[in-house]
Amino acid sequence: MKRYQVIIIHLLFWATFVIAPFFMFSFSSYLFTPESYYFMLQNAQNAMVFYLAYFFLIPFVVKRRSFFTMIWSGLAFMAILGTLRYLSNPWLKDILGAFQRWPVMGDNWKVILYPFFWTFMFLIYAYIVYLSIEWFRERQYRFELVREKQQSEIDLLKSQVSPHFLMNTLNNLYSLVYKGSEQASNAVLKLSEIMRYMLYDTQSEMVPLEQEIQYLHSYIDLQMLRYSNKEFIEFSINGDPAGKKIAPVLLVPFVENAFKHGNKNLPGACIMINLTVEERRIIFQIKNLKASKNVNKVIESGVGLNNIQKRLELHYPGKHILEISDELDFFNVHLIIET
Numbered sequence: 001m002k003r004y005q006v007i008i009i010h011l012l013f014w015a016t017f018v019i020a021p022f023f024m025f026s027f028s029s030y031l032f033t034p035e036s037y038y039f040m041l042q043n044a045q046n047a048m049v050f051y052l053a054y055f056f057l058i059p060f061v062v063k064r065r066s067f068f069t070m071i072w073s074g075l076a077f078m079a080i081l082g083t084l085r086y087l088s089n090p091w092l093k094d095i096l097g098a099f100q101r102w103p104v105m106g107d108n109w110k111v112i113l114y115p116f117f118w119t120f121m122f123l124i125y126a127y128i129v130y131l132s133i134e135w136f137r138e139r140q141y142r143f144e145l146v147r148e149k150q151q152s153e154i155d156l157l158k159s160q161v162s163p164h165f166l167m168n169t170l171n172n173l174y175s176l177v178y179k180g181s182e183q184a185s186n187a188v189l190k191l192s193e194i195m196r197y198m199l200y201d202t203q204s205e206m207v208p209l210e211q212e213i214q215y216l217h218s219y220i221d222l223q224m225l226r227y228s229n230k231e232f233i234e235f236s237i238n239g240d241p242a243g244k245k246i247a248p249v250l251l252v253p254f255v256e257n258a259f260k261h262g263n264k265n266l267p268g269a270c271i272m273i274n275l276t277v278e279e280r281r282i283i284f285q286i287k288n289l290k291a292s293k294n295v296n297k298v299i300e301s302g303v304g305l306n307n308i309q310k311r312l313e314l315h316y317p318g319k320h321i322l323e324i325s326d327e328l329d330f331f332n333v334h335l336i337i338e339t
Contacts (some may be wrong), residue, residue: 006133016048045088046122049081053126064135080118085115092328100254109291172226183225190222202248209244212251213237213275219252223259230263234269239277244339247315251284253308254333258288261331284335312337 012069055071057077061070173191176184197215199205258271276283312320319338 009129021190045085046118048086049119050126051120053077053123054130058075058127058130077123078116080115083118085119088111089115155266176225180223187222187225191217198249206245207248209241209246212248213241214247216255218253219255229267231269233271235273237275241277244277244282246282247311248309254286258286261287261290280338280339287330287332289332290329
């Protein structure tokens with residue numbers, strides 16, 4: 001809880017006690033009278049009780065964490081301050097001339113108990129305000145710890161994705177340079193676009209979906225430099241991605257997996273990607289023909305499935321569905337994200 005919020009709570013608390021006498025007596029008969037001054041001094045005494053307890057007694061009790069300490073310190077506190085108030089109240093009434101035209105409140109025993117009663121009440125009020133504020137502070141502190149922990153996990157997961165992708169891309173680039181391919185310069189350009197996105201744009205928790213799509217296009221173009229079959233992959237987009245946001249570098253592990261384990265020996269499309277953008281959902285589907293009957297390993301272990309699942313849980317808790325199916329000839333991924 002911020003400092004100005006604590007101050008507002010204290011101001012509202014005391015405003016109720018300053019305004020209360022206006023409802024007990026008519027405004028014209030109360031304002032600027034000895035009784036009004038007397039109640040102001042009573043509120044000053046209440047404030048003294050409240051803040052002595054708030055700043056000194058209660059922190060002492062909370063630090064000790066002892067019920068016995070709370071009881072004996074509270075009784076001693078009420079005995080000392082209640083006695084001081086009892087002794088000072090008649091003197092204040094005489095000095096101010098208060099309650100001369102109104103009867104004295106109650107019998108003698110009530111007059112004796114009155115200062116002890118209000119000392120007890122404002123001690124309780126101090127406990128309520130202090131513990132409530134500390135509860136909100138503790139809750140906010142725990143919330144900040146959870147958020148920092150989640151952000152640290154997100155940063156770690158993204159840092160795992162980047163070297164993994166970079167290693168594979170550099171291997172592909174080395175192959176092109178080694179063969180003397182004219183496509184090497186284009187590959188370097190595509191790689192620079194990808195690295196610029198990963199180094200700068202992914203620092204945000206969410207990025208525009210259009211940037212993520214452009215990143216996927218650049219990645220696919222870079223991978224396709226190695227293939228003579230230009231129909232090896234189909235990438236279709238349905239709906240308008242404008243204005244939508246997504247966690248950065250979330251979809252590329254699926255595409256990377258499809259390129260790594262897809263069947264490269266068949267003509268036609270071996271990888272089919274479909275991205276559907278709805279008003280409240282983003283649906284990502286990718287299917288690849290398998291080169292063998294083994295499960296796609298990058299999804300089963302390592303930075304693949306575990307990384308993706310953790311990031312989905314951190315970014316979209318309770319707002320995502322990830323279905324991965326391994327069929328005889330196909331490997332399918334179906335991801336739904338609520339936006």
